[in-house]
Amino acid sequence: xxxxxxxxxxxxxxxxxxxxxxxxxxxxxxxxxxxxxxxxxxxxxxxxxxxxxxxxxxxxxxxxxxxxxxxxxxxxxxxxxxxxxxxxxxxxxxxxxxxxxxxxxxxxxxxxxxxxxxxxxxxxxxxxxxxxxxxxxxxxxxxxxxxxxxxxxxxxxxxxxxxxxxxxxxxxxxxxxxxxxxxxxxxxxxxxxxxxxxxxxxxxxxxxxxxxxxxxxxxxxxxxxxxxxxxxx
Amino acid sequence: xxxxxxxxxxxxxxxxxxxxxxxxxxxxxxxxxxxxxxxxxxxxxxxxxxxxxxxxxxxxxxxxxxxxxxxxxxxxxxxxxxxxxxxxxxxxxxxxxxxxxxxxxxxxxxxxxxxxxxxxxxxxxxxxxxxxxxxxxxxxxxxxxxxxxxxxxxxxxxxxxxxxxxxxxxxxxxxxxxxxxxxxxxxxxxxxxxxxxxxxxxxxxxxxxxxxxxxxxxxxxxxxxxxxxxxxxxxxxxxxxxxxxxxxxxxxxxxxxxxxxxxxxxxxxxxxxxxxxxxxxxxxxxxxxxxxxxxxxxxxx
Numbered sequence: 379x380x381x382x383x384x385x386x387x388x389x390x391x392x393x394x395x396x397x398x399x400x401x402x403x404x405x406x407x408x409x410x411x412x413x414x415x416x417x418x419x420x421x422x423x424x425x426x427x428x429x430x431x432x433x434x435x436x437x438x439x440x441x442x443x444x445x446x447x448x449x450x451x452x453x454x455x456x457x458x459x460x461x462x463x464x465x466x467x468x469x470x471x472x473x474x475x476x477x478x479x480x481x482x483x484x485x486x487x488x489x490x491x492x493x494x495x496x497x498x499x500x501x502x503x504x505x506x507x508x509x510x511x512x513x514x515x516x517x518x519x520x521x522x523x524x525x526x527x528x529x530x531x532x533x534x535x536x537x538x539x540x541x542x543x544x545x546x547x548x549x550x551x552x553x554x555x556x557x558x559x560x561x562x563x564x565x566x567x568x569x570x571x572x573x574x575x576x577x578x579x580x581x582x583x584x585x586x587x588x589x590x591x592x593x594x595x596x597x598x599x600x601x602x603x604x605x606x607x608x609x610x611x
Numbered sequence: 612x613x614x615x616x617x618x619x620x621x622x623x624x625x626x627x628x629x630x631x632x633x634x635x636x637x638x639x640x641x642x643x644x645x646x647x648x649x650x651x652x653x654x655x656x657x658x659x660x661x662x663x664x665x666x667x668x669x670x671x672x673x674x675x676x677x678x679x680x681x682x683x684x685x686x687x688x689x690x691x692x693x694x695x696x697x698x699x700x701x702x703x704x705x706x707x708x709x710x711x712x713x714x715x716x717x718x719x720x721x722x723x724x725x726x727x728x729x730x731x732x733x734x735x736x737x738x739x740x741x742x743x744x745x746x747x748x749x750x751x752x753x754x755x756x757x758x759x760x761x762x763x764x765x766x767x768x769x770x771x772x773x774x775x776x777x778x779x780x781x782x783x784x785x786x787x788x789x790x791x792x793x794x795x796x797x798x799x800x801x802x803x804x805x806x807x808x809x810x811x812x813x814x815x816x817x818x819x820x821x822x823x824x825x826x827x828x829x830x831x832x833x834x835x836x837x838x839x840x841x842x843x844x845x846x847x848x849x850x851x852x853x854x855x856x857x858x859x860x861x862x863x864x865x866x867x868x869x870x871x872x873x874x875x876x877x878x879x880x881x882x883x884x885x886x887x888x889x890x891x892x893x894x895x896x897x898x899x900x901x902x903x904x905x906x907x908x909x910x911x912x
Contacts, residue, residue, distance in 0.1 A: 392795045393792055393793075393795075393875075394794070394795050394843070394845055394848075394872075394875060395791075395792065395794075395845050395847055395848065395875030395876070395877070395878060396792055396875075396877045396878060397845070397878045398843070398845045398875075400795045400842055400843065402840075402842075417635060421632070421635065429631040429632060430631060430632060430633075430634035430635070430640070430843075431634065431635050432634045432635055432842070432843030432844075432866055432867065433635055433843075434840065434841055434842045434843060434867050435840045435841065435842075436840045436842075437840065437842040437843070438843070439842055439843025439844075439845070441634065441843070441845060443631070445877075445878070445879075514637075514867070515635070515636050515637040516637040516841075516865065516866045516867040517637060517865050517866075517867060518637055518745065518746060518865065519633075519636060519637045519638045519639075519743075519746045519748065520636065520637055521637055559637075560745070560746055560747065562745065577746075579736055579737060579747075579748060579753075585636075585737065586636055590635075
């Protein structure tokens with residue numbers, strides 16, 4: 379297992395309320411790996427009274443269980459942690475995720491195809507081509523933000539979010555694909571559905587199928603296979 | 612050996628101090644909206660302060676006890692009866708098997724906390740008993756209480772219990788002042804807009820739940836329209852939406868947000884918000900110094 383230094387550069391440290399800090403970083407090619415590595419380090423060796431660590435695209439929020447002194451040299455402490463951090467590469471899994479691109483389970487499929495001027499077959503081909511990376515889990519428990527959308531599939535979010543999308547919905551917005559872990563309202567365009575369960579609270583070892591930086595490869599299935607997999611899962 | 616829910620009220624959930632350490636997986640903290648009231652109710656019946664308890668919102672519950680038990684209510688004040696006779700909610704309420712308990716009219720506040728001596732008999736999920744309904748997590752099957760639900764409370768021989776001190780009772784008030792510090796994006800506003808945002812009154816709208824409170828005020832115009840990268844969201848963040856209105860993130864809010872935050876309420880003041888009613892005025896008392904100091908220290912790097 380190869381190791382590399384953490385190259386994060388702190389850009390900003392701001393109070394995020396009296397018990398939290400927002401740390402923003404300069405971004406560079408592959409920086410997500412460095413953010414998650416630092417977040418993991420902070421979770422495993424927390425500062426005193428640190429209770430939550432929230433990594434996002436270009437930031438980490440540190441949440442404490444009591445009022446923190448914003449005058450302390452947090453910037454320097456974080457730089458020290460970054461300097462001491464070693465990134466262990468190549469331990470992220472690749473998930474093969476079956477996905478059914480069928481209007482019966484993907485309400486926006488037809489509209490998306492016409493908005494992008496592609497046929498359903500082309501859309502399936504373009505969307506299953508890339509290897510996606512789990513950028514973060516959030517919005518809802520287990521909701522997976524996947525980086526890697528093809529430029530031909532870029533659409534803004536819907537102006538008015540849908541009130542309820544079923545769990546397993548696979549949707550696109552901007553340069554990301556999202557998988558809904560739970561039934562919820564949502565503003566992304568649903569182009570397919572997976573029979574996989576992203577979230578299982580009864581699985582005590584690993585409630586969530588993905589962890590950040592895992593890889594996802596979509597495998598198209600037809601509607602019959604989709605129902606078969608739902609029935610057996 | 613249980614409490615049988617006859618009427619569950621508008622929104623009643625099991626809550627404790629919340630679920631920490633899972634925000635990096637998208638799991639919000641949840642937990643008591645008014646921790647002071649929850650701690651008080653638990654104290655009255657001799658529980659640990661963070662024992663799981665019922666958070667009862669707007670309308671009271673009705674139950675039949677199939678066990679001898681002791682309970683206490685704090686936070687919002689309801690008129691309560693046992694077997695149709697009024698009971699004093701400033702003291703512990705003792706129920707015998709077969710007793711019928713009913714919370715009737717809401718007098719003050721919004722959220723009441725009902726603690727049962729010995730706890731509710733709810734198993735923690737992912738480290739907490741708190742209900743997160745949007746994720747079907749925790750509490751009773753991950754949802755609000757329904758009529759017919761049973762809570763497996765244990766028989767408890769609590770004989771004395773403690774009385775609620777009069778000064779701890781919440782009082783009806785039309786104006787609420789809540790301390791805060793400037794949010795991470797407060798400088799997205801013009802100075803005039805900052806003055807307005809920090810000085811004006813906000814009113815709670817009816818769209819206010821455990822995820823967030825939509826507030827009404829003079830619209831706030833943000834100047835920097837460039838896209839904000841979403842980042843970790845804490846309860847008490849006042850987020851400005853594109854229409855210039857604001858949403859105050861609460862305990863069940865998503866872990867990551869993308870709206871600019873102009874202020875963040877001090878965490879030990881969040882409990883005050885739990886008892887504010889729509890139409891009442893909220894003023895944020897913003898301590899500017901906090902923000903300046905960190906910016907200076909950052910510049911010295």
